[in-house]
Amino acid sequence: MSEDWTERYRPSSLDDVIGNPKAVADLRKWAEGWHAGKGYKKAAVLMGPPGVGKTSAALALANDMGWGTVEMNASDQRTGGAIDEIALRGSQFNTFTADGEYLDEKSGGRKLIILDEADNLFGNADRGAMPAIVRLIRGTKQPVILIVNDFYALSRKSSVIKSSTLQIRFQKPRASSISKALAAIAAAEGVSADRAALDSIAETAAGDVRAAVRDLQAISLGRDSITAVDASELSGRDVRGDMFSLMAAIFRGDDPMAARQAMRSVDESPDHIALWVDENLPREYRDRGDLVRGYENLSRADIFLGRTMRRRHFRLWAYAGDMMSAGVCSAKRNRPASRDAFRFPGYLMTMSRSRKTRQTRASACAKISATMHTSPARVASDVLPYLRLSMGNSLSLRRAVVRSAGLDEEELAYVMEADMDSDVVRSAFSHEATETAAKGGKRAEGPAEHPASQKSLFQF
Amino acid sequence: MQEIWTEKYRPKTLDDVVGQEHVTSRLKAYVETRNMPHLLFSGPAGTGKTTCALALARGMYDNEWKGNFLELNASDERGIDVVRGKIKEFARTAPLGGAPFKIIFMDEADALTTDAQAALRRTMEKYSRICRFILSCNYVSKIIDPIQSRCAIFRFRPLDEGDLKGFLSKIVEGEGVVIDDDALDGLVHVARGDMRRAVNSLQVAASLGKRIDMDTVYQTSGMAHPRRVSELLNQALGGNFIGARNSLDEIMVNYGLSGQDIIRQIHASFFDLPISDGDKVRLIDKTGEIEFRIVEGSNERIQLEALLAYLVMIGSSAK
Numbered sequence: 064m065s066e067d068w069t070e071r072y073r074p075s076s077l078d079d080v081i082g083n084p085k086a087v088a089d090l091r092k093w094a095e096g097w098h099a100g101k102g103y104k105k106a107a108v109l110m111g112p113p114g115v116g117k118t119s120a121a122l123a124l125a126n127d128m129g130w131g132t133v134e135m136n137a138s139d140q141r142t143g144g145a146i147d148e149i150a151l152r153g154s155q156f157n158t159f160t161a162d163g164e165y166l167d168e169k170s171g172g173r174k175l176i177i178l179d180e181a182d183n184l185f186g187n188a189d190r191g192a193m194p195a196i197v198r199l200i201r202g203t204k205q206p207v208i209l210i211v212n213d214f215y216a217l218s219r220k221s222s223v224i225k226s227s228t229l230q231i232r233f234q235k236p237r238a239s240s241i242s243k244a245l246a247a248i249a250a251a252e253g254v255s256a257d258r259a260a261l262d263s264i265a266e267t268a269a270g271d272v273r274a275a276v277r278d279l280q281a282i283s284l285g286r287d288s289i290t291a292v293d294a295s296e297l298s299g300r301d302v303r304g305d306m307f308s309l310m311a312a313i314f315r316g317d318d319p320m321a322a323r324q325a326m327r328s329v330d331e332s333p334d335h336i337a338l339w340v341d342e343n344l345p346r347e348y349r350d351r352g353d354l355v356r357g358y359e360n361l362s363r364a365d366i367f368l369g370r371t372m373r374r375r376h377f378r379l380w381a382y383a384g385d386m387m388s389a390g391v392c393s394a395k396r397n398r399p400a401s402r403d404a405f406r407f408p409g410y411l412m413t414m415s416r417s418r419k420t421r422q423t424r425a426s427a428c429a430k431i432s433a434t435m436h437t438s439p440a441r442v443a444s445d446v447l448p449y450l451r452l453s454m455g456n457s458l459s460l461r462r463a464v465v466r467s468a469g470l471d472e473e474e475l476a477y478v479m480e481a482d483m484d485s486d487v488v489r490s491a492f493s494h495e496a497t498e499t500a501a502k503g504g505k506r507a508e509g510p511a512e513h514p515a516s517q518k519s520l521f522q523f
Numbered sequence: 524m525q526e527i528w529t530e531k532y533r534p535k536t537l538d539d540v541v542g543q544e545h546v547t548s549r550l551k552a553y554v555e556t557r558n559m560p561h562l563l564f565s566g567p568a569g570t571g572k573t574t575c576a577l578a579l580a581r582g583m584y585d586n587e588w589k590g591n592f593l594e595l596n597a598s599d600e601r602g603i604d605v606v607r608g609k610i611k612e613f614a615r616t617a618p619l620g621g622a623p624f625k626i627i628f629m630d631e632a633d634a635l636t637t638d639a640q641a642a643l644r645r646t647m648e649k650y651s652r653i654c655r656f657i658l659s660c661n662y663v664s665k666i667i668d669p670i671q672s673r674c675a676i677f678r679f680r681p682l683d684e685g686d687l688k689g690f691l692s693k694i695v696e697g698e699g700v701v702i703d704d705d706a707l708d709g710l711v712h713v714a715r716g717d718m719r720r721a722v723n724s725l726q727v728a729a730s731l732g733k734r735i736d737m738d739t740v741y742q743t744s745g746m747a748h749p750r751r752v753s754e755l756l757n758q759a760l761g762g763n764f765i766g767a768r769n770s771l772d773e774i775m776v777n778y779g780l781s782g783q784d785i786i787r788q789i790h791a792s793f794f795d796l797p798i799s800d801g802d803k804v805r806l807i808d809k810t811g812e813i814e815f816r817i818v819e820g821s822n823e824r825i826q827l828e829a830l831l832a833y834l835v836m837i838g839s840s841a842k
């Protein structure tokens with residue numbers, strides 16, 4: 064009972080993976096291609112929301128194919144060096160399995176290299192991880208699987224990832240499939256569960272199989288049987304239910320005082336709620352007058368938030384809350400037409416997706432600012448727009464800036480707004496030899512040494 | 524070897540500094556007497572504040588200048604404590620050669636809060652025996668009175684067209700670039716007294732080809748940022764609020780511009796917008812109010828969006 068059910072009931076074969084028949088078939092076909100010695104893509108990317116079975120599918124695949132596995136996930140330190148080492152271990156000296164059994168590559172013994180949570184290459188510790196992943200994909204002699212929630216976060220850094228991998232999308236399984244799987248687990252654990260209870264757990268999990276299994280285990284703890292009433296102890300994993308009804312009261316209701324009341328019953332801070340109001344306001348208030356009046360009141364609310372924080376006078380929060388709920392609600396003169404689902408604040412997603420970009424920007428600007436007696440903030444606002452253009456047209460200037468500021472590939476890619484493996488970035492780091500040779504003689508090179516690749520400013 | 528021209532051609536001596544004679548003549552006297560008070564340099568960007576500070580230090584200490592000169596950015600060293608730590612460390616050792624004090628140059632001093640400036644003032648007091656401070660800012664009025672009263676204040680003016688043209692001509696010669704006369708005039712005009720902008724534009728123009736003509740300059744002046752800002756304004760005026768908001772996010776997140784940077788550029792782009800003069804005036808009033816709210820509020824993005832919503836409304840009434 065103490066063992067985590069999500070581990071105990073991980074599918075051992077692809078046949079047992081819940082839902083996603085197409086993804087499973089694609090994955091199997093890819094692996095068989097590898098087995099036949101003609102892997103048409105060396106790496107596969109499994110993408111999809113959390114808990115839908117990506118990791119399980121990868122492990123089940125290895126089991127089905129009789130492959131060993133080399134795994135790396137977010138809890139490991141994924142520096143470039145660590146990834147290179149894994150790649151080496153997995154691909155070059157592929158002679159022993161984890162159990163010490165000798166495997167000859169010719170006899171088909173393979174290891175599946177799994178990089179879990181590959182889109183979370185955040186933070187300075189993961190510096191250089193991206194080029195290492197690209198090296199791995201290019202050079203591997205073993206099948207590689209990258210697992211991501213957000214393919215965009217990974218692929219925007221490098222077009223190689225897009226072009227040289229097979230992308231397989233996992234969907235959220237339907238509640239009915241999850242419910243069926245839960246029934247099998249309950250039976251195996253000797254817990255009698257009625258259908259309504261399992262359906263309710265599956266429904267709450269909203270497509271996340273791992274969450275469903277975990278909830279089942281949590282409810283079954285110390286019980287022989289579970290009912291729908293037991294299952295109702297579970298609360299949803301987030302507060303969106305409340306947030307959605309608050310949004311409805313503000314944007315679609317016509318009672319400002321009811322909106323104010325709804326605001327008070329949501330257990331979230333006003334500055335967070337302001338982001339929700341902000342996200343949905345232009346989608347709900349399509350009339351220009353409503354839009355501008357709504358924003359006026361939201362803007363007033365934000366001023367109260369600012370004053371609250373600056374003066375540490377938390378009474379003012381109440382005014383902020385009233386203005387963003389009752390104030391925005393009362394701003395409309397037209398009946399709202401929208402029936403769309405309310406949205407999660409896009410800005411928060413943008414910010415979390417761009418965390419790495421922002422870190423890279425900060426370090427690039429700091430390095431450049433150190434070479435030119437100017438603050439990083441001013442480099443970002445006044446210098447980079449020009450530098451980007453000049454450097455785009457001049458390889459030798461790119462090299463000079465890289466060398467004098469000590470930029471790495473990622474930072475240069477940010478400065479140039481290009482992929483890390485694009486020509487514009489790679490060329491600045493390669494052919495050091497020709498550079499040195501050219502330095503000796505008289506430079507014949509004019510200001511624009513690559514007329515063919517010249518860019519006009521309108522192309523940027 | 525290629526370099527960033529603003530650095531390559533930054534004047535090394537006070538004699539080479541372009542314009543600002545009223546400043547450089549005083550600074551030269553300080554070099555001769557090996558003495559100087561605390562200084563406050565104020566003026567717009569690209570007028571030579573940092574260059575003068577560097578040249579002054581070179582003049583005072585010759586080859587020893589690097590060990591005697593500390594450069595700090597008020598806007599980046601968040602927290603006055605970090606600044607104080609660096610100053611303390613720097614002031615621990617005696618000055619080498621030349622003058623009997625070291626020089627601390629604090630750029631963008633007006634980015635410090637009032638409290639931080641008060642702390643800075645105490646620090647200046649404490650180390651004034653060993654160190655002289657040069658503070659640089661855009662607006663003297665943003666510097667607290669007690670600091671102003673302890674400094675000799677020098678106002679830097681936007682460079683005039685003759686000065687800009689003379690300096691650009693030197694670079695043109697040094698780099699072997701060919702430039703048409705009217706193109707040079709165009710660069711100077713677009714720079715509006717900002718030498719950094721003039722030199723940067725020249726380098727971009729030169730990177731496009733060996734010969735710079737008016738067309739090249741015209742392209743160069745339609746640079747990256749302002750174009751994106753006017754794009755955003757036009758989206759809003761056209762009634763596409765969500766599109767304008769996406770552009771705003773891109774500018775803020777990917778380019779790292781602050782709300783203040785953006786509203787400054789919005790303010791500068793009004794005159795090109797296809798709206799009536801009456802609307803322009805109303806828009807200026809609203810923009811001023813929004814800038815105030817950015818300072819006062821907590822989320823500058825929400826405030827900028829309120830401005831975008833206002834633009835959407837102006838756009839619809841213009842039709």
